[in-house]
Amino acid sequence: MRAARYDRYGPPEVLYEGTLPKPVARPGEVLVRVHAASVNGGELLGRAGKMRLITGRSFPKGTGIDFAGEVAALNSPVPGLSVGDRVWGLLPRRFGSAAEFVAVRPRHLALAPAGLDPAQAVALLAGGTTSITALRDKARLKAGERLLVRGASGGVGSVAVQLGRAYGAHVTALAGARNLDFVRDLGADEVFDYATTGPADLGPFDVVLDTAIGTELSAYRRLLAPGGRMVSITFDSEHMLSSLAYILASTVFGPRRVRFFSGNPTHRLLADLARLAESGALRPVVDTVHPLADIAEAHRALEAGGVRGKHVIEIV
Incomplete structure (x- = not known):
């Protein structure tokens, strides 16, 4: 599958669109086909090597912490989820959502809010x-x-x-x-x-x-x-x-x-956010949508500052 990767710490230019094996959902996991991810400040620090005590020295590495997409496969039945359902979520304390697929446990995702496309959802x-x-x-x-x-x-x-x-x-x-x-x-x-x-x-x-x-x-x-x-x-x-x-x-x-605090959102928090979005209390703000191949430009744009909302990575 296609995924954003980098082989050394450094500036945005170290990022590239690479390939790696498609993940398989282990027992208790959900395989999600990712349609969009966003660029967050923590990923800039990780890529630059400013979190190496946490991220370690092994390469290549991925980037991205959040995702919006659809359920591609269930290893075992999950109450309230079916293949094809629109979902959103965050990876628990790791990077790698800027990829075509991710495997996560149900407690780290929820149904995406109705009325938002994947780019809007992940921006929020x-x-x-x-x-x-x-x-x-x-x-x-x-x-x-x-x-x-x-x-x-x-x-x-x-x-x-x-x-x-x-x-x-x-x-x-x-x-x-x-x-x-x-x-x-x-x-x-x-x-x-x-x-x-x-x-x-x-x-x-x-x-x-x-x-x-x-x-x-x-x-x-x-x-x-x-x-x-x-x-x-x-x-x-x-x-x-x-x-x-x-x-x-x-x-x-x-x-x-x-x-x-360092966030580790749960299903309940994601569901709370979805309800706020559906009520109209919160609206997403998308600065720019970038294709996966332009992952380096997306990081560069966020580092430049002056952003309005989120830089989104579209994965199609």
Whole structure:
């Protein structure tokens, strides 16, 4: 089968469309024919070798964590699933969804939301599950609270703005100058250019969500009102150890804790996201759809910044 591969760590140019054996669903697994995957920040770090303590030294490697497609085969009966059903999901703590087929356990997938094509569905998937976990489960955002979203135009931020509005929060968004109107259209109450607006110009907030930066955690933590919560889904890759140390210290010193998490979505979370999409509370934002052969260009485009929503890999 066709799949995105790379034989060494490095820039986007190390990526290519290669081939490998089609996976076989083991007992308890579902074989999914993938129609679309998206490009996420973690994959950029993995490909560049900035996660090699986790990803290891064996090559070739794959990329991609999320997928939208259809059930191709069931090793054994799975309640609620049949061959041909439209599904979406995420690989558990591994890369490799940018391929024609993936084999996963049922707890890591769910029926895809009605009304969305595969590119739209996968554009909502990783950002949606991350946003729900961050705002609902970690920060416990409540109606009437003030929410700040950093990186509000990206794959996670564009969903978090919509979700914050759906939860009844007052949403303030930080994004690039060219994306301010775009983020406002997503439902943000206030929007600011991150290049000209710093922490000293903002606050206070009940919840701060850092979706794509991982820097200045202490400065943004100081914007939290009493009882405020800050959630970071990324690290500054150049200062990872100091970022980790700061987050750990915040759990011990002071009332304003910084929360960090690494997602591992379950069937229930994927189903929750599908219901939100079907209700109209969340809409996917697709920046660009790339063919699998252009996987390097898709990584390059995300690294360049200024993204609106997600870069999607179409696999046909």
